[in-house]
Amino acid sequence: MIKPLIHSMAVCPDMTRSYQKITHGKGVYLYDTNGKRYLDASSGSSSVSNIGHGREEMVEIMADQVSKITVLPTHAFNSDVVEGYLQRLTEFAPEGFTKAWTVMSGTEAVENAIKLALQYHQLRGDNARFKIISRWNTYHGNSVFTLDVGGMKMRRGLYEQWLHNFPHISSAYSYRKPADLSEEEYTQTLLEEFENTVIRTGPETVAAFIAEPVIAAAMGAVPPPKNYFKGIKYICEKYGILYISDEILSGFGRTGENFGINNFGIVPDIIAAGKGISGGYFPLSAVIASEKVVQPLIDTKSAFLGGHTFACNPMGARVGNQVLDIMEREQLVARSKYMGKLFKQKLESLYEFDIVGDVRGVGLQCGVELVQDKVTKAPFPPEMKLSKQIGYKAIEKGVVLYPGSGSVDGKAGDHILITPPLTIKEEQLDEIVDVMRDCLIEVTVASKKLAI
Ligand SMILES: Cc1ncc(COP(=O)(O)O)c(C=O)c1O
Incomplete structure (x- = not known):
């Protein structure tokens, strides 16, 4: 569990929480000071680490x-x-x-x-x-x-x-x-x-x-x-x-x-x-x-x-x-096209959740939009910071996503951008979708409890 402590020397990060420290990366994974492994489904600050981390050459x-x-x-x-x-x-x-x-x-x-x-x-x-x-x-x-x-x-x-x-x-x-x-x-x-x-x-x-x-x-x-x-x-x-x-x-x-x-x-x-x-x-x-x-x-x-x-x-x-x-x-451009199609299909399985409104993307640039109501497409209240919540939960479960908000009108609207390294393997795509599914279950249960 990441403790909400203000202890970074940097001025930029979210001041309400602390960040685990990463020591190194290898392939699609990052490793923290406790040896915990995270699948970097964001590729750095989105779409940077396309060739994976820690390449000897x-x-x-x-x-x-x-x-x-x-x-x-x-x-x-x-x-x-x-x-x-x-x-x-x-x-x-x-x-x-x-x-x-x-x-x-x-x-x-x-x-x-x-x-x-x-x-x-x-x-x-x-x-x-x-x-x-x-x-x-x-x-x-x-x-x-x-x-x-x-x-x-x-x-x-x-x-x-x-x-x-x-x-x-x-x-x-x-x-x-x-x-x-x-x-x-x-x-x-x-x-x-x-x-x-x-x-x-x-x-x-x-x-x-x-x-x-x-x-x-x-x-x-x-x-x-x-x-x-x-x-x-x-x-x-x-x-x-x-x-x-x-x-x-x-x-x-x-x-x-x-x-x-x-x-x-x-x-x-x-x-x-x-x-x-x-x-x-x-x-x-x-x-x-x-x-x-x-x-x-x-x-x-x-x-x-x-x-x-x-x-x-x-x-x-x-x-x-x-x-x-x-x-x-490594033919990474063609690989992105092929793996992207596969990934989108896998992400589409998340439509089983009431709050998954749209699954989209081109190649390995994929996104999921979250809505309160699939028919009206009403977004969640921005104060809920739903995409951020999912992002933090996913980190705890060992996957780094790129949550975002404001997609509807600049303020409301929650989405998750997923841009793993282009070197990613099929079973690692499953790992991402499994963690996303677990996070969606947790936030769905939590929002139902709130509604009761
Ligand atoms: C579409 C687009 N343009 C420009 C930028 C700015 O790039 P940088 O953060 O390297 O300055 C970004 C960064 O995320 C971006 O996504």
């Missing part, structure tokens, strides 16, 4: 790279390890992507992707374009700028006075579409909302649209309705708006394709990638740009005005390169 290549060079004066030099990796990133991206560079966090990658979109328009003389259209209930990073671009009301709350530069549209959420609309009609209303927002905002002021292919942490693996992204891309092209795919979580095989957007039949203009890109062995994220976007930079011989001390460092490149080697060797 990562130790070897990292030690080798440390003995050579870890960081460069990038204003003066380049290196083969970095150049080779950037080339490989463009090859991993859809056709037509020709340049890339790396930064540390996903937040930086998204912010740089947006800065690149702005510079693209400026270099073409389209100086009025600076607005970014995104969707409510989506997360694009935790800097004030990316919080403003993103649409998570709870995370934005404290910074309200600094925000409101960008328009937001509804996120595509088929499970909660108006009951009288077919999927096609629902898609049509979403696309009309987007186009009307562009027109109302002034198309000549809109630089880019940004979206996650499958809405992950904010809503629990919500895929788009059929043809939604095709329609969005069509409108973007019609009004000269760049399309940025936020692949921080959905990229690098998580959804059973190299990038999440590959599932939906469109090619974006810019990709922001992170998390699984390094398997968690080093802080690494990347911006990958299509030829169209980099052409004005080349034509005008203008450098991209993004620069960070640790951008394009050889250590990150070496790690990222090895992760791609492992992914190729």
Whole structure:
């Protein structure tokens, strides 16, 4: 039992509880100071440890790279390890992507992707374009700028006075579409909302649209309705708006394709990638740009005005390169697709519980939404913190999930995101579902007792 004690030196974690200390990880498992084992069904802070923990070959290549060079004066030099990796990133991206560079966090990658979109328009003389259209209930990073671009009301709350530069549209959420609309009609209303927002905002002021292919942490693996992204891309092209795919979580095989957007039949203009890109062995994220976007930079011989001390460092490149080697060797993208289908089937067995409203996902990015009533889809009161309760119970039972809330309206709505390492085996998927079932039994019994 984890004691509710405040004893962490860090300011970030939940101050009402203490955290068990992890000593090491191996494969899909983490081990704490008491030797207890946890199945990391979250892969770090969701979708990071795609290749599993404690890989010996990562130790070897990292030690080798440390003995050579870890960081460069990038204003003066380049290196083969970095150049080779950037080339490989463009090859991993859809056709037509020709340049890339790396930064540390996903937040930086998204912010740089947006800065690149702005510079693209400026270099073409389209100086009025600076607005970014995104969707409510989506997360694009935790800097004030990316919080403003993103649409998570709870995370934005404290910074309200600094925000409101960008328009937001509804996120595509088929499970909660108006009951009288077919999927096609629902898609049509979403696309009309987007186009009307562009027109109302002034198309000549809109630089880019940004979206996650499958809405992950904010809503629990919500895929788009059929043809939604095709329609969005069509409108973007019609009004000269760049399309940025936020692949921080959905990229690098998580959804059973190299990038999440590959599932939906469109090619974006810019990709922001992170998390699984390094398997968690080093802080690494990347911006990958299509030829169209980099052409004005080349034509005008203008450098991209993004620069960070640790951008394009050889250590990150070496790690990222090895992760791609492992992914190729173990066919982890295809494995994610196959295991994801199996996992979703297994998770669907949880529909036996009255409180399991929706099971969804693409590849090994899966989610379960919890509701008070399956017919009305009414969410639980946010004060119950139901998904958190389930998350804590699961940890006690040896499985790490990624609980979330606010999926319905930014405040109410409980979901569990489940993103195990792509190396996971079938019996380990069963282990996750068994623990989830036990947790659901416990919270169902507890809520019935409360009702009596
Ligand atoms: C979709 C998405 N974009 C951006 C980010 C920000 O990445 P980071 O936490 O590495 O800054 C995240 C992090 O969870 C994310 O899920």
